Amino acid sequence: xxxxxxxxxxxxxxxxxxxxxxxxxxxCGCNSMVTYVxxxxxxxxxxxxxxRLFQQFLDIHEHNVNDVFMTLFEQTVSELxxxxxxxxxxxxxxxxxxxxxx
Numbered sequence: 810x811x812x813x814x815x816x817x818x819x820x821x822x823x824x825x826x827x828x829x830x831x832x833x834x835x836x837c838g839c840n841s842m843v844t845y846v847x848x849x850x851x852x853x854x855x856x857x858x859x860x861r862l863f864q865q866f867l868d869i870h871e872h873n874v875n876d877v878f879m880t881l882f883e884q885t886v887s888e889l890x891x892x893x894x895x896x897x898x899x900x901x902x903x904x905x906x907x908x909x910x911x
Contacts, residue, residue: 812869812872815865819858820862823855824854825852827851828850829848831846832845833847
């Protein structure tokens with residue numbers, strides 16, 4: 810399983826909402842024993858899974874910032890900056906071009 814898919818699975822299971830039942834016993838006005846059972850959902854955070862997820866994020870980050878990736882990222886950023894500069898100056902460049910027809 811890939812790091813991303815495993816991280817998504819961990820993330821989706823961080824919280825669980827199990828149903829807890831409680832019962833209360835007592836005497837009613839006619840002196841009969843009565844029992845009331847009620848159910849409620851309690852949010853439960855899985856700390857151990859969170860710790861594994863945190864480590865997964867660190868592993869993904871380490872994988873994504875290796876030298877090859879960072880070189881490609883920096884090259885892409887430089888290309889985008891150059892493209893932005895050219896597009897912002899295109900009108901000036903068009904007026905600077907002088908065509909000579911012979």
